[in-house]
Structures are given as structure tokens and as C-alpha cells.
Amino acid sequence: MATEPLLETRGLVKKFGGVAAIDMLDFHVEDGEILGVIGPNGSGKTTLFNVITGFLSANGGHVYLRGNRITNLSPHRIAKRGIVRTFQLNLLFRSLTVLENIRFGYHLHRENGVFGAFFNTGPTRREERAITERAEEVLVATGMADRREQLAGELSYGWQKTLTLAIGLAARPRLLLLDEPLTGISPTRVAAIAGLITNARDSGTTICMIEHNVNLLMDLCDRIVALNFGRKMADGLPDEVTRDKTVIESYLGG
């Protein structure tokens, strides 16, 4: 069954008041790759993420996860099936600490239910402790160990961005959709963040990321898809896509 891609959209359409933000898009993500999604502003990149993860409903076409149709399921159901996403605008639990934010990433891996949580049973306590330990590992890996008790809302933009990624990494999903994970990160830390993304892929999480920093994508990605007007403009190896004439004309610039 190696032929079946991890994620696939067929003829996907999303319209906003008559304008198609995504127009009959056939798009796929292979198992174990790092896929970059590029394109000019308004080309439908974030909309694509929103439709895949159920935050927006599709007007046509379907989304398949390993051949199973997941179109228009509610977002938490899609997350449960293994697709976790981050948000572009540093959407965080701002009044919670950094550690608590990361702990939320483990929500899907909890085995004890809400009744166990309410009565604070032994297994629940053990599980919560284990989650804290694992969250601490992510804290160290993302370089946020000394910020663990800080409120997420008080972090600087770059660290907030790192935290959104950390939550996604903590979730260890089958597919992680990252919406501009490197934008606004200080240049000295970009390499470290890119390393985290590569590590996640190596430990079994497929990555699909929207990013404007094409030079970085060239090194990081196995494949790049370029979108324009909700359609695929190019799809292939990073070298091929960045040398593609239409991509250069409409996005990269002469």
C-alpha cells in the first residue's frame, strides 16, 4: 500500500463569496517527507490548511488521510486521526505558562478519561507526571527551559512562534502542518528550529509547512509545492520548483 499517500486532496474547492480561494486542487503529502508550500499572498496556502484540518468546510472535492475520507470533520476529530496544525498568528493559551501550553500537546495521548481527572485517581496522577516529564524534554529541545513558568502571552514574538511549534512537536502527530514556523524567528535561532523540524520528521512525523523563506526551504524540504490562485503552479524537487518559469514570474521575482 505504499502507493497511497499519507494525505491527499482531490478536486478540492473552497470559495469565499464566489471567489475560489482553492480551485480544484489535487494535492498530496507523502509519508515521511518534509513538504514545503510556497506561493504569493492570497494564493490559498493557509486556506488549504484550514480546509484540511476542518476549520473551514470545503465547497467541493475531498480530503483523504491514508485513503480515508476526512473532509469536513470537526477539527478535533481530524486531530484525533493524526493531523495537528499550528497557526500563523501565534495562537497560544496566553494566560497559561509555557509548560502548560506544551502539556496541551499531549492531549491526544492521554489514556485516562475526565472521570479519572475529576477524582484525581492514581493512574491519572502518574499520567500527568509523565506528561510533565515529556513536556520538559520538549522545553529543553526547543531551548525554552528557562522560560517554563513564563506566561505565553508575555513571550516575545519569536519565542511565541517557537512555542506554537513546540506544542505541535509535543503532539507527535502523523502529519504536522506548520503555518510559517520560521517567520519572525531570530536568524541565530533559525538553524535550531529547522533542526527540530528535521528531528521530528526523523522520529516519524511527516511535515508540511508553509514558509516564505525559500532559501531555507531549499535545504530543509524534500519537495516543494507552489500555489497560485488556489491552483498548483509547480510541484517537485526544490531545485525544479525554484527554477520553474511561472514560479519565478509570479512569486520569486525575476
Next chain:
Amino acid sequence: MTDRTVSTGLWNRLTWWLVALVFLFFLTLPLWFHEEYYLHALVNVFIHSMVAIGLRLLWRTGLVSFGTAGFIAIGGYAAGLLSRDLGISFWLSLPLGGCAAAVFAIAIGIPTLRLKSSYFFLISWATGEIIRLSFLYLFIPVFGGWQGFRKIPSPDTIIIPGILLIDFSQKVHWYYLALFLLCVSVFIMLRIDYSRIGTTIGALFDAPDLCEAVGVPTMAYRVFAFATACFMAGVAGAVYGSFNTFLHPESFTIIQSIETVSYVIIGGASTVWGPILGVFVVKGIAMGVRGIGAYEIILSGALMILVMIFIPEGLSGLPRRIRRYVTRRRVKESMETQHGD
């Protein structure tokens, strides 16, 4: 950072000592204080506190219900019907009254809790009014319409021969019943607060989309919060009805609902103690200042405005605010002296 955690720990301990003292005070109050008027008033305060801490849970998800009075009425009428007309024991009809309100809340909540908070606010308002008008105009032979719902029986007597006899003929018995129910409600709320359920409800307020993205079923949590709030309102209504032996739809107008919201705003929603403080402040002033009775809603309205302007986190957030102010002053002073050197 360590400084902050230490002081928070100290503050937590102080809060718990204060709560323990206040609890002991109210536990022993009837032993040396026998004025029926005030005991009666305190029963009402405890009942309102139950409703207020229930509503706080919904508030924490980022929603507010202006239909609480309607759900108190459902609890009261349901428990009243069960105990008066079907002869079911009060001790069973009490939780069943709460369940009736909760079931109704779930039925209303599932289609409406996904709406924006302002729409939910309007719908909850309308729901409360519809419930009140239903008790006024529907099934008049059963509900009593304008005559009100009469002759609600008292709870069955609890007897432990030679030791205990509680027959609810005295105010003291009601006082302890209401205090007990409030303690149970507080315990439930604390369990929720200190478990991941509470953390998730807080997170829901911050970023519902992120909750969904990491797999939290946000609708389920909202419905749970609304149902729990209404369950507590229903139980409160059941006690209220039996306590007064009488219910009238006009006791459950929008004014009542607004007042319940005002307790949460005035007291603050960050801890379970906030709304209780809110009830005590509003009811305390209303009780202490003679002749204010009819103007109670104006009082709570004015307090609500003042609190929202000056202490948005509510009265229970006042000590924290003062502490932060003092720390800032100290830091500033120490910096100035350093400059002086």
C-alpha cells in the same frame, strides 16, 4: 521567577486559611446567633452562592448565560412536582430537579453553544424568559400560573434516634442544609479547577481554535460547563422551592439572571471563592442598609460597573493587585536609592 512561585504559594496558603476560618465561622454561627431573620437571609445567600459558582464555570469558557433564573425555576418546579404530586422523597427530587435543568441546558446548548458569545447571550436571555412565561401560562392546573406553585413539601425528617432530629421546622436546619449543599458544590468546582478539566476550560477561553487543533472537543466542554452550571441552578431552585414552600414565575425574571451574573463579575471568576464573595457583598449591603431591598438590582448594577472599571478581575483579585502595586513601588524605590548612591 522563583520569587513569584514562592509568593504565590504563600498567597495560596493564606487564602486557604482564610477560607477555613470563614467556614468555621459559618459552621458555628447558629450556636451563638439565633436571629431568624439573618439565618433566613443566609440560607438565601448560600443558595445564590451555589448558582453563582455554577455560572462561573460557564463564564470561564468565555460565555455568559442570562437565563439562569429560568433554570433555577426548572429545578424548583421539577423537584416540587416530583415531591408534591408524585410523592417522591425530597432527597431524590433534589438531584432530579438539578438533572431536569441540566437536560434542558444540554438540549438548548448543543445547537446554540457553537454561536458567538453575543448570540449565546441573547439566546440564553430568551430561553430564561420562555421558561418563566411557560410556568406562567402553560399547564395552569399543574404549575398554578399566576397563583404560583403552592404547597411544596419540606424535606423528609432525618432521625438518628437519641442523637439527631432534623425535621426542617426550624431555620437552623435549613441553614445547615444550604451550607452543606454549598460545600458540596464548592468541592465539585475545586475538583474541576484543580484537574485538567479546569485547565482546559481556561484554555478554551484563551484559544478555542488551538484547543480543537490539539484534539480537545471544545463543544463537549462548553456543553459540560453549561449543563453543570444549570444543574447547580436546578438544585438551588429545588432547595429554594422547598424552603419557601412556594414558587412564583415572577421570582425568576431577567433581573434575577442579571443579578447572578453580577455576583460573578463583582466577586471575580478566577477562583471559586470570587462569586461567593460577590453574593456576600451584594446581599450583605442589601441586608445591612435598611430599606435598600427594592433597590438591590441598582446596587449590584452600580457595583458591577465600578468593579469592571477599577478591578476588572473582580473583588477577589484585589489583594493580588495591591501586592503587585507594593512590589512595583519597592522595586522603584530601591532603584531610586541605587541611583542616589
